[in-house]
Amino acid sequence: SVPQMLAMMVDLEEDEDWANADELEDDDFDSNAVAGESALDRMACGLGGKLVLPMIKEHIMQMLQNPDWKYRHAGLMALSAIGEGCHQQMEGILNEIVNFVLLFLQDPHPRVRYAACNAIGQMATDFAPGFQKKFHEKASTALLQTMEDQGNQRVQAHAAAALINFTEDCPKSLLIPYLDNLVKHLHSTMVIKLQELIQKGTKLVLEQVVTSIASVADTAEEKFVPYYDLFMPSLKHIVENAVQKELRLLRGKTIECISLIGLAVGKEKFMQDASDVMQLLLKTQTDFSDLEDDDPQISYMISAWARMCKILGKEFQQYLPVVMGPLMKTASIKPEVALLDTQDMENMSDDDGWEFVNLGDQQSFGIKTAGLEEKATACQMLVCYAKELKEGFVEYTEQVVKLMVPLLKFYFHDDILLTNSASMPLLLECARVRGPEYLTQMWHFMCDALIKAIGTEPDSDVLSEIMHSFAKCIEVMGDGCLNNEHFEELGGILKGKLEEHFKNQELRQVKRQDEDYDEQVEESLQDEDDSDVYILTKVSDILHSIFSSYKEKVLPWFERLLPLIVNLICPHRPWPDRQWGLCIFDDIVEHCSPSSFKYAEYFLRPMLQSICDNSPEVRQAAAYGVGVMAQFGGDSYRPFCTEALPLLVRVIQSPDAKTKENVNATENCISAVGKIMKFKPDCVNVEEVLPHWLSWLPLHEDKEEAVHTFNYLCDLIESNNPVVLGPNNSNLPRIFGIIADGEIHEAIKHEDPCTKRLANVVRQVQTSGGLWTECISQLNADQQAAIQELLNSA
Numbered sequence: 001s002v003p004q005m006l007a008m009m010v011d012l013e014e015d016e017d018w019a020n021a022d023e024l025e026d027d028d029f030d031s032n033a034v035a036g037e038s039a040l041d042r043m044a045c046g047l048g049g050k051l052v053l054p055m056i057k058e059h060i061m062q063m064l065q066n067p068d069w070k071y072r073h074a075g076l077m078a079l080s081a082i083g084e085g086c087h088q089q090m091e092g093i094l095n096e097i098v099n100f101v102l103l104f105l106q107d108p109h110p111r112v113r114y115a116a117c118n119a120i121g122q123m124a125t126d127f128a129p130g131f132q133k134k135f136h137e138k139a140s141t142a143l144l145q146t147m148e149d150q151g152n153q154r155v156q157a158h159a160a161a162a163l164i165n166f167t168e169d170c171p172k173s174l175l176i177p178y179l180d181n182l183v184k185h186l187h188s189t190m191v192i193k194l195q196e197l198i199q200k201g202t203k204l205v206l207e208q209v210v211t212s213i214a215s216v217a218d219t220a221e222e223k224f225v226p227y228y229d230l231f232m233p234s235l236k237h238i239v240e241n242a243v244q245k246e247l248r249l250l251r252g253k254t255i256e257c258i259s260l261i262g263l264a265v266g267k268e269k270f271m272q273d274a275s276d277v278m279q280l281l282l283k284t285q286t287d288f289s290d291l292e293d294d295d296p297q298i299s300y301m302i303s304a305w306a307r308m309c310k311i312l313g314k315e316f317q318q319y320l321p322v323v324m325g326p327l328m329k330t331a332s333i334k335p336e337v338a339l340l341d342t343q344d345m346e347n348m349s350d351d352d353g354w355e356f357v358n359l360g361d362q363q364s365f366g367i368k369t370a371g372l373e374e375k376a377t378a379c380q381m382l383v384c385y386a387k388e389l390k391e392g393f394v395e396y397t398e399q400v401v402k403l404m405v406p407l408l409k410f411y412f413h414d415d416i417l418l419t420n421s422a423s424m425p426l427l428l429e430c431a432r433v434r435g436p437e438y439l440t441q442m443w444h445f446m447c448d449a450l451i452k453a454i455g456t457e458p459d460s461d462v463l464s465e466i467m468h469s470f471a472k473c474i475e476v477m478g479d480g481c482l483n484n485e486h487f488e489e490l491g492g493i494l495k496g497k498l499e500e501h502f503k504n505q506e507l508r509q510v511k512r513q514d515e516d517y518d519e520q521v522e523e524s525l526q527d528e529d530d531s532d533v534y535i536l537t538k539v540s541d542i543l544h545s546i547f548s549s550y551k552e553k554v555l556p557w558f559e560r561l562l563p564l565i566v567n568l569i570c571p572h573r574p575w576p577d578r579q580w581g582l583c584i585f586d587d588i589v590e591h592c593s594p595s596s597f598k599y600a601e602y603f604l605r606p607m608l609q610s611i612c613d614n615s616p617e618v619r620q621a622a623a624y625g626v627g628v629m630a631q632f633g634g635d636s637y638r639p640f641c642t643e644a645l646p647l648l649v650r651v652i653q654s655p656d657a658k659t660k661e662n663v664n665a666t667e668n669c670i671s672a673v674g675k676i677m678k679f680k681p682d683c684v685n686v687e688e689v690l691p692h693w694l695s696w697l698p699l700h701e702d703k704e705e706a707v708h709t710f711n712y713l714c715d716l717i718e719s720n721n722p723v724v725l726g727p728n729n730s731n732l733p734r735i736f737g738i739i740a741d742g743e744i745h746e747a748i749k750h751e752d753p754c755t756k757r758l759a760n761v762v763r764q765v766q767t768s769g770g771l772w773t774e775c776i777s778q779l780n781a782d783q784q785a786a787i788q789e790l791l792n793s794a
Contacts, residue, residue: 002056005043006063008036009074012111019110019152022202033074037081044085048520052082053089064100069109076104076115083126094127098135105142105159110152117146117155121162128169136174139166144185153205156189160208167215175219183227186213194234197242203250210235210250214257217264225265232261232273239280252300255281259307267311274312281305282322299374302327306384317392320385324396331378331403336368376415379404383419386426391433397442401427405446408453408466417462424450425472432476443477451486455493460531467538474545481549487557490542497539498564504532505574533576536568540580540587547587552595555588562599569606575615582607582621586628594634604640611647611669619651619665627672627708630679641676641683648673652696663701670696671705674712690716690723694731697738700745707754710742714757729771733778736762740783743790750793759794762787 011032063075104116146159193206217224238254262270309316356364404420457463568581585603610622626644629637648669657666699706716724
């Protein structure tokens with residue numbers, strides 16, 4: 001079938017007007033060539049690169065050497081089509097593929113140059129960010145040159161489109177060295193194309209160039225500030241003057257570009273134009289009633305408003321009355337649905353925009369997808385407003401909640417489901433300002449729907465988001481937010497999820513014994529496993545929010561789940577099970593002590609044994625558990641803190657303790673040692689352990705534990721602890737080094753009270769001249785600057 005697909009892709013017509021057509025024709029998307037391309041893409045994804053690449057490689061190489069441009073075009077398009085499915089196999093030979101494809105940007109035929117742009121753009125997406133890291137210089141230079149192919153605007157436009165793919169996934173550090181050159185080319189092309197728009201009315205290249213500028217600004221962020229004034233006047237000019245119907249897409253893309261540049265350069269720089277831009281957007285919005293439903297400007301406008309909200313913050317509130325009407329209208333779009341028999345479906349399948357699901361028994365369920373993307377975008381913007389404006393959005397929370405909650409059953413579009421579940425805790429935060437009664441009413445409207453959705457949602461990505469959202473809602477609402485019926489239903493659902501987790505693991509083990517088992521099967525089993533573990537993390541999130549809100553009074557309810565959680569931490573279970581099982585017991589110790597000790601027989605031995613586990617994630621969960629035992633556990637846990645100490649020290653002192661994969665576990669061990677000394681000092685010889693503990697500081701990966709260690713360090717210094725300060729304060733230079741390194745690694749946020757305590761320690765030393773000089777002189781330049789930064793911020 002591969003030769004047939006490739007033969008279809010060669011079925012192209014000669015068209016003298018192609019190179020400078022200003023509109024993309026419909027037959028560009030439904031020709032034989034495109035059908036062949038789609039079939040090849042599906043085959044590569046379905047069968048995988050191991051089978052497909054060897055089968056097709058020789059065919060493509062022959063086509064690329066054919067004197068007929070149609071074959072070279074088809075060969076390049078075939079390369080684009082198989083990238084996703086043959087990802088692993090092509091990655092190994094990417095160097096030769098890219099170097100070969102770049103040659104075709106110089107091909108004598110414009111449609112071959114177009115296909116080469118297509119292949120480069122597709123590879124930039126399929127192999128990101130590795131593609132950008134390896135080929136940034138070659139690819140960006142070649143695409144910029146191709147963008148200057150003045151006699152062939154379809155090629156120019158496609159080079160700009162490939163550049164968008166390239167910059168979207170390009171790490172900022174790689175883009176910066178080329179920024180000057182990129183901007184120069186984009187600006188000169190924009191100026192020429194703006195002239196052509198005025199003189200001839202052509203716009204295809206300009207549409208793409210405007211999006212390229214947006215993409216570069218989006219990646220470059222604050223580094224785009226020097227170029228801001230170069231682009232903004234022209235972009236505003238386009239929005240003001242491109243009002244004709246055929247320029248709607250250009251205007252929409254320019255609105256997107258302006259808002260992305262504003263977000264990149266920040267409020268301070270953008271404020272000089274913010275008022276003008278808002279007026280232009282308002283004018284477009286006011287004319288909204290005249291816009292047709294399929295006007296491309298609508299979705300660009302909706303996204304632009306949300307970016308303006310991010311830029312302006314609270315100042316955006318004044319525009320809500322204008323923005324919310326059209327936004328709610330778009331978010332409320334009801335898709336057309338139909339239940340059809342097979343004959344009716346065949347009659348309708350030509351009708352554009354219908355998708356069908358076969359229900360068996362000669363019946364199909366159809367949904368018209370037009371408007372669903374816009375609906376999803378509008379829902380995302382509502383979430384953005386709630387997040388950015390908080391109580392400033394309170395006027396709209398009720399109508400938004402009434403729209404969003406029923407959409408938790410909207411199975412036609414995953415993004416809409418994901419967005420709506422994410423909105424729930426944010427809307428509760430907004431509504432808080434209206435007082436507890438209003439907030440409780442709103443929560444009652446949401447709660448049942450969320451619990452039902454957790455029980456019935458089939459898609460694991462959507463389910464995990466709903467579970468995460470539910471946990472966040474409980475954190476917002478706190479103790480008393482769930483009644484007995486809620487607990488009963490939720491307990492049954494969580495029990496079901498855990499039982500399913502174990503059952504799925506067993507089924508996967510059976511499949512591994514199957515005669516058809518191979519690498520590809522293992523890959524898909526691994527994906528299933530990852531997805532199962534992710535749901536387990538969300539079970540843990542929900543339990544965490546319940547324990548932290550309800551404390552020990554929820555323990556009798558929890559006991560129906562206890563045997564399943566104990567099963568998770570059995571030594572023979574995979575490490576993610578043990579990690580999350582321990583995390584759940586950590587929460588019980590932290591939030592439900594001293595009552596937690598009644599479960600000690602189930603978790604204490606596994607927890608202590610896990611401190612030195614092979615898996616860093618398990619070590620981290622166990623070490624955190626020891627820390628909360630010391631801090632919150634009460635007297636019953638004393639002997640276990642003593643027993644844990646040498647195990648924690650063994651982990652901290654192992655040679656690879658600070659490697660990337662181990663550092664978080666190690667930092668939790670260091671923090672746990674600090675907590676034992678602080679909260680259970682009679683369990684340990686503090687004077688003996690303190691010098692070691694000091695030598696392990698500072699922590700900078702685990703920000704939460706860093707705050708605990710720095711607070712304890714401040715306790716010790718403020719109480720003039722002789723071991724910490726040393727004879728005649730001789731340890732102070734070392735302590736300054738710890739504080740400076742913590743500041744360099746942003747271990748503590750400046751708004752945290754601990755920052756003030758650290759700054760006060762530094763200021764006290766500042767008043768005694770000689771000691772200050774001695775401390776500062778032992779720091780390097782970065783550390784000295786960090787100490788100054790700390791003093792300025794607190």
